[in-house]
Amino acid sequence: MQGCMSSMIGNQDIELSKGLRQLKEEHPSLLKQLENLLFTCNRIDANDEREEAFTSLIDQVKAFFHELEPHSEREEGVLFPMMETYIGKEMGPIAVMEYEHDQAKECIGTFLKATNNKSEFTNEEIIKYSHVIKNAYYILVDHFAKEENILFPMAEKLLKVEEKEDLFIRINEIK
Template sequence: MSGCMSGLNQDSSFVLSEGLQQLKSEHPPLLDRLEELLNLCVKIEEGMHIEENFNKLRPAVVEFLAELEPHSEREEGVLFEMMAAYIGREMGPIAVMEYEHDQAKRFIGTFLHNTKNGTEEMAKEQIIHNAQLIKDANYTLVSHFSKEESILFPMAENMLTEDEKQELAARIKII
């Protein structure tokens, strides 16, 4: 098992330091919001009150993004930076995590751009296409959070010094 990251968090008694635990504890509320967005998208795709559900989707996406952004900043601006000092950021886990952040934000940003004028000038197919963008963001983020919890956070716990873990906790509290 030497060198295999998949075995890092197999022990259910694995305990994360304060900062890493805070980042992990931010995932469940975000996942709940993602599920709400996904439910609206599925209703739209299935033709259930398309305009009504789509009109609920955009403000829900805006609210979700407002909750996601500080979490992303804590990860990208603090945790990823600290880990990159050890493992770099051009390839490997940090590169993957940053790519997935960018990909999810691109899906959401495209949706928000496309829907800034509501559904007035949109055909049914365009509405469904835009709901698919949020489904794609959902799938990206659900998978991303899982990778963070099973690979990245345990890796950081093993990699960072105690002083760095304290610094991480202090720095993410102010974001």
């Protein structure tokens, strides 16, 4: 392939195929939940009914993770391997996307493990674990922007028509 990777990305709007459009359209719901998580974390930081807010945060994180997991699997299990054929996986966009997925999952996993089957937390623990979720928030908001502005347009240009059709079918098999 001639040219540099940046030639795959233009500043113009690209109409995404069904599968890529679906992945992008999953982001607003996830982002809304992330905003709610951040709001609750900020309540905790402000000591606004901290214990009640933390109990709410636990429920919110569980619900968010339940929705994030299939979205993540659609990307890691289907889209990323398709793109790896063209751009590799060791460096570049796929490596960055997978690293960010891992970072966000590590934050959420740390939080869920710490809060699983435990009902009482010190103020220090509440603040510590709410900051773990804040970190996941910042990672994922930035991550979704990279996907929408770089990765998905790149995939649209790289993948063949048949691959885009296969992408749509395969991501819809993941529930």
